[in-house]
Every structure is written in structure tokens, then in C-alpha cells.
Amino acid sequence: MPITVRVPNILRQYTDDRASVPAEGKTVAEVIAHLEENHPGISQRILDENGSMRRYVNIYVNDNDVRFKENLHTAVPDGAEVSILPGVAGAVVEPSVQEDLSQLRTSAAGAQLGRQRSHRAR
Numbered sequence: 001m002p003i004t005v006r007v008p009n010i011l012r013q014y015t016d017d018r019a020s021v022p023a024e025g026k027t028v029a030e031v032i033a034h035l036e037e038n039h040p041g042i043s044q045r046i047l048d049e050n051g052s053m054r055r056y057v058n059i060y061v062n063d064n065d066v067r068f069k070e071n072l073h074t075a076v077p078d079g080a081e082v083s084i085l086p087g088v089a090g091a092v093v094e095p096s097v098q099e100d101l102s103q104l105r106t107s108a109a110g111a112q113l114g115r116q117r118s119h120r121a122r
Helices: 009-014 028-038 042-046 095-121
Strands: 003-006 020-023 057-061 081-086
Touching: 003 028, 009 042, 020 028, 028 042, 042 057
Parallel strands: 003 081
Antiparallel strands: 003 020, 057 081
């Protein structure tokens, strides 16, 4: 099953304006390499000159922030959704970024609620 990568507006210039693109890879690093093969230039916006994630880029694998997992070595299971989100700081948030963040928070909150209910049922 292919991996789906959700692309924020700011990076859609590399994906022919598509909000999501298919990708392959067993780790976040492999997924980014595959994105670069198919969408040249995108990895330079995600990774710094040392090949590490840029400070202002957040990557989630199925709602799990890779910074709290294994960063670029985080496993990406078949059928996973990888979300790339720009970091938000300051007062003004672009509406499309705000929508991406809102959807991610809603999804993460739903997953958290499901885990809590499952834990209580035990």
C-alpha cells in the first residue's frame, strides 16, 4: 500500500500544486529521498545542508511527531500518512497552514480520545 505525503501550501510549488503525493520508503529519510526524486528541490526545503530536519519543519507519521520518535530514522509503515508542516511562530498564520494544523490537531485529539476510552474499558 503506498504512503501518502501531505504537502503544505508553501511546498506545493514542487508538487505541481498537489496537496498530497504518493511516496515510497521504510523510513522518513527514504520517503524524503523518494520525494526528491519525483519532485526536485523539495528536500532542500525540508532538510538543512547537513541532511537534518530544518528547525521550522515538523514531520508526522500517522499523527506521531518524528522529533519524539527517531527523527529521520522513524519507521514509515505501508499505507502511512506522512504530514509535512511548517513550524508556526509569531502572530500571523497563513489560512492554509492554519487549516492543516487544525486538521492535524483534530486527528491527533481523536486518536488520543480513542486511546483513553480503550484504556478505561480495560
